[in-house]
Amino acid sequence: MKSGMIAAEVIHQALSAGKQPEEGTLDQAVRNSWIDQELKVVRNIRPGFRWGLIPGLLNAALETYVFRGKAPWTLSHHEDHKTLKLAKESRKINYPKPDGILSFDLMSSVFLSNTNHEENQPCHLTLKDSSIPVTYNLELYDTPEHRYCPAGVYEIVTSEGKPKLQINAQNCIHCKTCDIKDPSQNIVWTPPEGGGGPNYPNM
Numbered sequence: 058m059k060s061g062m063i064a065a066e067v068i069h070q071a072l073s074a075g076k077q078p079e080e081g082t083l084d085q086a087v088r089n090s091w092i093d094q095e096l097k098v099v100r101n102i103r104p105g106f107r108w109g110l111i112p113g114l115l116n117a118a119l120e121t122y123v124f125r126g127k128a129p130w131t132l133s134h135h136e137d138h139k140t141l142k143l144a145k146e147s148r149k150i151n152y153p154k155p156d157g158i159l160s161f162d163l164m165s166s167v168f169l170s171n172t173n174h175e176e177n178q179p180c181h182l183t184l185k186d187s188s189i190p191v192t193y194n195l196e197l198y199d200t201p202e203h204r205y206c207p208a209g210v211y212e213i214v215t216s217e218g219k220p221k222l223q224i225n226a227q228n229c230i231h232c233k234t235c236d237i238k239d240p241s242q243n244i245v246w247t248p249p250e251g252g253g254g255p256n257y258p259n260m
């Protein structure tokens with residue numbers, strides 16, 4: 058939320074001066090805010106789990122209680138989309154059916170998010186190359202879009218006897234996982250028209 062507020066301030070300042078925001082201005086503004094300090098303190102915690110659970114927990118305790126973000130090193134991070142395993146190297150998980158008490162089906166949960174987008178707005182989820190979901194993602198990863206998207210936006214359908222990725226953008230709850238996790242970085246998430254998206258009235 059804070060980074061969104063900073064983005065709005067940067068854009069407002071530039072437009073008020075009759076200019077477009079300059080490249081790097083937003084990045085610098087975020088670095089000058091308390092977001093930077095908060096993230097700097099915890100920067101080494103997640104990468105520490107590359108060594109396993111126990112060493113990761115020990116590293117997290119060291120960072121939290123001893124160094125408090127002042128360790129003279131920064132552990133490297135990796136890009137999430139590079140970590141996907143090939144389908145042939147992975148075990149297929151058969152999830153139990155939702156019981157309607159503790160677990161619920163996907164569409165019931167999407168319904169609770171009150172997600173809505175104007176029907177006639179441009180699709181806010183686009184593909185750089187429309188063939189990749191089938192020739193690459195389906196072939197190698199068994200359509201990971203099915204698994205990481207929490208709203209069932211992506212579906213493989215058959216059109217004229219061939220598989221094709223269908224994007225049900227209306228259901229998108231704006232988590233942006235697809236933009237980050239797609240193994241070929243082929244999905245582009247753009248902000249939809251104003252007001253569209255999930256709406257949690259009780260939050």
Ligand code: SF4
Binds near residue numbers: 182229233235
């Ligand atoms: S942003 Fe989230 S909910 Fe929307 S399509 Fe991507 S993964 Fe699905």
